[in-house]
Every structure is written in structure tokens, then in C-alpha cells.
Amino acid sequence: MWHPVGALPARVYWRRRLVVLAVLLAVVGGGTWLTLAVLDARADAGTNAATPTTPTRLPSLERVVPSPATIATPTPPDLAAAVAAAERAVPAAPVRPAGGPCTDDMIGLEVRSPGTVAVGSKPTLELVVTNVSDVPCVRALDKGLQEIQLYDGAGTRLWGSNDCFPEASSDPRTLAPGQAVSLPVVWGGLTSEPTCTAARGTPGPGGYTLIGRLGSKITPPVPLALA
Numbered sequence: 001m002w003h004p005v006g007a008l009p010a011r012v013y014w015r016r017r018l019v020v021l022a023v024l025l026a027v028v029g030g031g032t033w034l035t036l037a038v039l040d041a042r043a044d045a046g047t048n049a050a051t052p053t054t055p056t057r058l059p060s061l062e063r064v065v066p067s068p069a070t071i072a073t074p075t076p077p078d079l080a081a082a083v084a085a086a087e088r089a090v091p092a093a094p095v096r097p098a099g100g101p102c103t104d105d106m107i108g109l110e111v112r113s114p115g116t117v118a119v120g121s122k123p124t125l126e127l128v129v130t131n132v133s134d135v136p137c138v139r140a141l142d143k144g145l146q147e148i149q150l151y152d153g154a155g156t157r158l159w160g161s162n163d164c165f166p167e168a169s170s171d172p173r174t175l176a177p178g179q180a181v182s183l184p185v186v187w188g189g190l191t192s193e194p195t196c197t198a199a200r201g202t203p204g205p206g207g208y209t210l211i212g213r214l215g216s217k218i219t220p221p222v223p224l225a226l227a
Contacts, residue, residue, distance in 0.1 A: 099135075099136055099137065099138065099174065100135075100137055100138070101137060101139070102131060102137035102138060102139035102175060103137075104215075106131065106133040106137055107129055107130060107131055107132060107133075107139060107175070107214075107217060108128075108129070108130040108132045109127070109128070109129055109130075109212065109213075109214055109217045109218070109219045110127075110128050110212070110219050110220065110222070111125060111126070111128075111148055111210045111212040111219050111222045112125070112126040112128055112182075112222070113125050113126075113210055113222055113224050115223075115224070115225065116224075116225040116226075116227055117224070117225070117226060117227070118226070118227060119189070119202060119203070119204060119205055119226045119227065120189045122186060122187060122188050122189050123186075123187055123189075124184050124186050124187075125148050125184070125185045125186070125187060125210065126182045126184055127146055127148060127182075127184075127185060127212045127214065127219075128180055128181070128182050128183070129141065129175070129180065129181045129214060130175075130178070130179070130180040130181075131175035131176060131177055131178060131179050131180075132178075134177050135177060136174055136175065136176050136177065137174070137175060138173065138174050138175070139172070139173055140170075140171065140172050140173075140215070141171040141172070141173050141183060142168070142169050142170055142171050143166075143167035143168060143169040143171070144162070144167065144168050145214055145215045146161070146162075146185065146212075146213075146214055147160060147161050147162045147212065147213050148160075148161045148185045148187070148210055148211070149210070149212075149213075150187070150203075150208055150224070151208065151210075151211065151221075152203070152206070152209075153206065153207055153208070153209075157193075158191045158192075158203055158208070159187065159191050159192050160192060160193075160194065161187070163192035163193060163194050163195075163196045164192050164200075183214075190202055191203060203226055204226065205226050205227055206226060207223060207224075208224045208226060209221045209222065209223060209224065210222045210223075210224050
């Protein structure tokens with residue numbers, strides 16, 4: 001084998017052998033490279049399949065909730081300006097026209113009495129009307145609108161100034177602020193009732209109560225003693 005026999009020179013046969021050997025080495029090397037490449041590809045595929053999917057990154061807290069430093073806060077208003085605005089928002093009290101009617105809340109009303117009178121006497125009582133508002137106003141002081149009533153200790157009505165001697169008049173008055181008007185009423189010392197048909201008697205000694213009115217305005221109760 002190592003000493004070729006033939007008609008050609010020996011170097012020709014050696015060259016042929018070297019070419020064949022080179023081809024064999026190339027084939028063997030190429031097959032080895034191809035095998036290694038296939039194995040590497042399979043290994044990479046297995047690694048990718050075993051690797052868990054990377055979870056989606058959640059946004060950082062700074063992206064979800066803004067930093068307090070980046071939040072614009074309103075500048076507190078000037079205190080004086082805020083107070084002035086609040087005062088403007090409060091509705092003003094209604095302005096009462098000067099010379100308009102005196103409503104019940106614009107007048108004060110009270111009964112004045114001697115305090116103690118003799119049984120059967122004829123005392124003079126007073127119904128006092130006062131303009132307690134800050135503007136002049138007009139109030140009707142007609143006789144038919146004035147009345148004083150007498151009650152006993154049990155609250156029974158014993159007398160009314162309009163029961164037996166009602167009077168009719170037209171008496172509108174312009175009352176200045178603070179002005180008081182006294183309206184005298186005489187009690188005859190006897191009992192009565194609104195129709196003045198019942199028998200009239202003389203109340204005996206004891207404590208009684210007077211209540212007056214002017215139209216729809218009622219006075220506080222005032223004591224009267226009969227002795």
C-alpha cells in the first residue's frame with residue numbers, strides 16, 4: 001500500500017491519496033459541525049421553553065400617584081377678603097319704608113293700671129302703643145280695635161271694654177320711632193260678657209289679671225288687685 005505499483009511515477013499516486021484523504025476529512029468535519037449545530041439549536045429551544053415568561057412590569061408608584069410636590073395647591077385667600085365676601089353673601093335685613101304701616105313686630109303694647117283699686121270703683125286703665133322700630137310708620141288706633149279684658153285667678157273672663165259700650169272711630173296715626181301713645185279705657189267696676197245680655201255683678205276683693213289688645217297685637221298680662 002505504501003509503495004504503489006504502476007506505470008506512473010510514485011509521486012502521482014501519493015498526490016491522489018492526499019486528495020482522497022482531504023475529501024474524507026472535509027466530509028467528516030462537515031458532518032461533525034452539522035451535528036453540533038443541530039444539538040445547539042435543540043438546547044436553545046429547550047431553554048426558551050423552560051424559561052417563564054417575564055411578567056409585565058407594573059408602573060412605578062410615582063407614575064400612578066403624583067408626588068405631593070407636583071400637586072398645585074390653591075393659595076389661601078386673604079382673610080379680610082373672605083370675611084367681606086361672606087358678609088356680602090348674607091342677605092340684608094329688609095328695609096322698612098318710612099310712612100308704611102306699623103306691623104305687629106314694629107310696635108310695643110302694654111296695659112297700665114293703678115295696681116290696686118277699690119271694689120266697685122271705676123278705675124281708668126291705659127293701653128299704651130309704642131313704635132319700637134327705627135322708621136316712622138302708620139298704625140290704626142280705632143276705638144273698635146282697642147280692648148282691655150279682666151280675668152279672675154282661674155282664667156275666667158269677667159269683663160271686656162267693648163262688651164256693652166262699643167265705639168267706632170277711624171284714627172290712623174303716624175308714630176315716630178320711639179313714640180308712645182296712651183289710650184285710656186274706663187272700667188265701670190262691673191262684670192260683662194260679649195253680648196252684654198247677662199246680669200252684671202261686682203267682682204269681690206282679690207287678685208285679677210288685665211290683658212289688652214290692639215287689633216291682632218296682644219299685651220302681656222298685668223295684675224290688678226281689688227280691695
